[in-house]
Amino acid sequence: MARNANGVRRDKAQLPEKTCAGCGRPFAWRKKWARDWGSVKYCSDRCRAAGSKP
Numbered sequence: 001m002a003r004n005a006n007g008v009r010r011d012k013a014q015l016p017e018k019t020c021a022g023c024g025r026p027f028a029w030r031k032k033w034a035r036d037w038g039s040v041k042y043c044s045d046r047c048r049a050a051g052s053k054p
Contacts, residue, residue, distance in 0.1 A: 016029045
């Protein structure tokens, strides 16, 4: 386990996950998505540009 800036240890296996609407692969929470995690649908810019599969 690694320590964050506050010195708190967090196990990466406990982070929330979603399935990408573009590629179908699971992806984990990232700090940059903290404010809008509820609206994140794609794992990357590439998948967002491609859109969801029909």
